[in-house]
Amino acid sequence: RKEVEQDPGPFNVPEGATVAFNCTYSNSASQSFFWYRQDCRKEPKLLMSVYSSGNEDGRFTAQLNRASQYISLLIRDSKLSDSATYLCVVTIGAGGTSYGKLTFGQGTILTVHP
Amino acid sequence: GAGVSQSPSNKVTEKGKDVELRCDPISGHTALYWYRQSLGQGLEFLIYFQGNSAPDKSGLPSDRFSAERTGGSVSTLTIQRTQQEDSAVYLCASSPHQGRLRIGQYFGPGTRLTVT
Numbered sequence: 001r002k003e004v005e006q007d008p009g010p011f012n013v014p015e016g017a018t019v020a021f022n023c024t025y026s027n028s029a030s031q032s033f034f035w036y037r038q039d040c041r042k043e044p045k046l047l048m049s050v051y052s053s054g055n056e057d058g059r060f061t062a063q064l065n066r067a068s069q070y071i072s073l074l075i076r077d078s079k080l081s082d083s084a085t086y087l088c089v090v091t092i093g094a095g096g097t098s099y100g101k102l103t104f105g106q107g108t109i110l111t112v113h114p
Numbered sequence: 115g116a117g118v119s120q121s122p123s124n125k126v127t128e129k130g131k132d133v134e135l136r137c138d139p140i141s142g143h144t145a146l147y148w149y150r151q152s153l154g155q156g157l158e159f160l161i162y163f164q165g166n167s168a169p170d171k172s173g174l175p176s177d178r179f180s181a182e183r184t185g186g187s188v189s190t191l192t193i194q195r196t197q198q199e200d201s202a203v204y205l206c207a208s209s210p211h212q213g214r215l216r217i218g219q220y221f222g223p224g225t226r227l228t229v230t
């Protein structure tokens with residue numbers, strides 16, 4: 001079983017749509033959670049951290065359910081520029097020196113069309 | 115401010131040759147990471163530096179791979195006797211502090227390595 005699993009998609013949605021991505025992680029010791037986006041042939045860029053209480057950044061809302069080991073990302077009012085691969089990412093501490101090694105999901109491809 | 119930079123951006127090499135990939139992290143970032151992304155694959159962790167030491171090298175795929183960091187800044191990833199399966203994009207990332215996990219990491223543009 002992969003440490004971080006995502007539905008690869010692709011998701012094809014019209015502009016203005018609301019779209020949600022889900023992710024599950026296998027290691028209950030996971031400590032921090034992020035969503036990154038990666039454009040074609042570019043490096044991953046941090047989109048947002050994910051907190052247990054849920055957090056919002058403009059049109060983006062992230063949720064974490066530690067009991068179910070489940071993370072979600074909701075994008076409202078999709079824009080053409082949201083087209084990218086969205087990567088679910090977790091970190092797992094290593095002993096007493098948690099160093100934030102990122103473990104990536106395979107990514108979910110989103111295409112927003114006019 | 116300046117982000118993470120990597121050089122070269124592209125490298126084509128013949129099988130069996132050695133290559134060196136360079137990473138300049140964001141100034142002041144103490145943690146530095148190397149990852150690689152193969153075609154159609156997810157990102158794979160290679161090695162982590164805190165300052166000049168590497169507490170975790172568990173992701174290095176073989177003893178042909180090594181990395182060093184000097185002055186708590188620039189890092190070099192060396193691949194000896196390259197093989198075709200080494201072809202990938204090698205990404206470097208840096209982060210301000212090892213303990214601040216919620217900060218996330220900032221990636222450089224990567225070096226695209228092609229072994230022919």
